[in-house]
Amino acid sequence: MNKTFDNNFKDGCFTALGIPGISLAASFFALGALFKNSGLNAAQSFLSTLIGFALPGQVVMAETLIVNGTLLNILIAVFLTNARLYPMTVNLVPVIRQKNRPRWHYYFLAHFIAVTSWVYMLTNYEKITKENRFSFFLGLGSTLWILSTIATVIGFYTAGIINKKIFVAVIFLNPIYFMCMIVSVLNKIHIIATVFLSIILAPILFLFTPDWSVLLAGIISGIISYYFFIR
Amino acid sequence: MSETYIYFAILLTAVATYLPRFLGVFSSDFVNEEGKLFKLVSCISYGILAALIARIFIHPVGALEQTSTFIRIFVAGITIVVLFISKKNVLLSSFFGVILFGILNFYIH
Numbered sequence: 001m002n003k004t005f006d007n008n009f010k011d012g013c014f015t016a017l018g019i020p021g022i023s024l025a026a027s028f029f030a031l032g033a034l035f036k037n038s039g040l041n042a043a044q045s046f047l048s049t050l051i052g053f054a055l056p057g058q059v060v061m062a063e064t065l066i067v068n069g070t071l072l073n074i075l076i077a078v079f080l081t082n083a084r085l086y087p088m089t090v091n092l093v094p095v096i097r098q099k100n101r102p103r104w105h106y107y108f109l110a111h112f113i114a115v116t117s118w119v120y121m122l123t124n125y126e127k128i129t130k131e132n133r134f135s136f137f138l139g140l141g142s143t144l145w146i147l148s149t150i151a152t153v154i155g156f157y158t159a160g161i162i163n164k165k166i167f168v169a170v171i172f173l174n175p176i177y178f179m180c181m182i183v184s185v186l187n188k189i190h191i192i193a194t195v196f197l198s199i200i201l202a203p204i205l206f207l208f209t210p211d212w213s214v215l216l217a218g219i220i221s222g223i224i225s226y227y228f229f230i231r
Numbered sequence: 232m233s234e235t236y237i238y239f240a241i242l243l244t245a246v247a248t249y250l251p252r253f254l255g256v257f258s259s260d261f262v263n264e265e266g267k268l269f270k271l272v273s274c275i276s277y278g279i280l281a282a283l284i285a286r287i288f289i290h291p292v293g294a295l296e297q298t299s300t301f302i303r304i305f306v307a308g309i310t311i312v313v314l315f316i317s318k319k320n321v322l323l324s325s326f327f328g329v330i331l332f333g334i335l336n337f338y339i340h
């Protein structure tokens with residue numbers, strides 16, 4: 001097992017400080033403003049990103065609190081929203097797995113698995129040698145997490161100060177970045193088919209089951225592509 | 232709504248968020264990087280991400296909800312063109328997309 005906090009860890013940190021970190025921080029900045037409007041205080045906003053680092057789930061929590069939802073509502077709604085993290089984690093861990101590394105390291109690292117870190121790692125892992133990927137991802141994920149936590153607090157305190165149209169444009173950076181990352185790596189037929197099918201299916205399924213549309217579109221398109229192009 | 236209630240909500244959100252990650256690490260024992268199961272999970276993960284992006288562009292929640300669907304989709308299309316023209320420069324294309332969206336949203340919507 002290599003040393004964890006080595007140059008690969010630093011490379012991961014520096015990578016996170018670029019476009020992945022900027023785009024994610026923009027979204028968490030907006031989340032901070034949403035938290036303020038939802039009745040949370042600064043400490044609660046900080047704690048939310050610190051221990052529950054996954055933006056869609058945090059948005060669901062805030063929205064459920066606004067409509068006076070019960071704690072059980074929050075638990076179920078957040079779990080359904082973040083269920084997408086399950087296949088993403090199953091997909092990522094074999095990529096960064098190292099021989100002889102203790103199991104708990106992966107359970108710790110799992111806290112940093114979110115869309116931004118996952119997209120970056122899955123689209124760039126072949127450039128990093130297998131034994132260095134864990135350290136790189138730890139640097140990447142932990143830096144994104146710290147940036148997001150700071151951005152949430154800044155967003156909380158600056159809510160209402162920034163022009164609304166600029167604020168909305170800043171939020172748009174994250175989905176545009178995700179889209180560019182995905183499109184830039186569309187080089188395998190099964191992934192291309194999955195992405196196209198899912199983009200068509202998701203809005204259709206949304207009309208019938210808004211809460212499940214993302215998960216169902218992903219599962220259905222993934223299975224169909226696998227069946228036709230890999231199996 | 233009491234402060235304690237909000238703290239409980241935050242704690243439960245953290246549990247509900249970590250649980251799929253925990254189960255993912257546990258299940259990953261049965262998956263190796265070269266296997267077919269890895270490719271299936273990979274397809275599903277990319278599918279979920281694509282669906283998530285489609286949802287944000289077509290049915291967003293929060294502040295983006297108040298912007299024009301046409302502008303969001305138009306900007307996405309132009310950004311993809313720029314991505315290919317710029318030889319897949321993600322940084323340049325992302326900032327181009329945001330600036331274009333900002334301008335259109337400011338002057339048209």
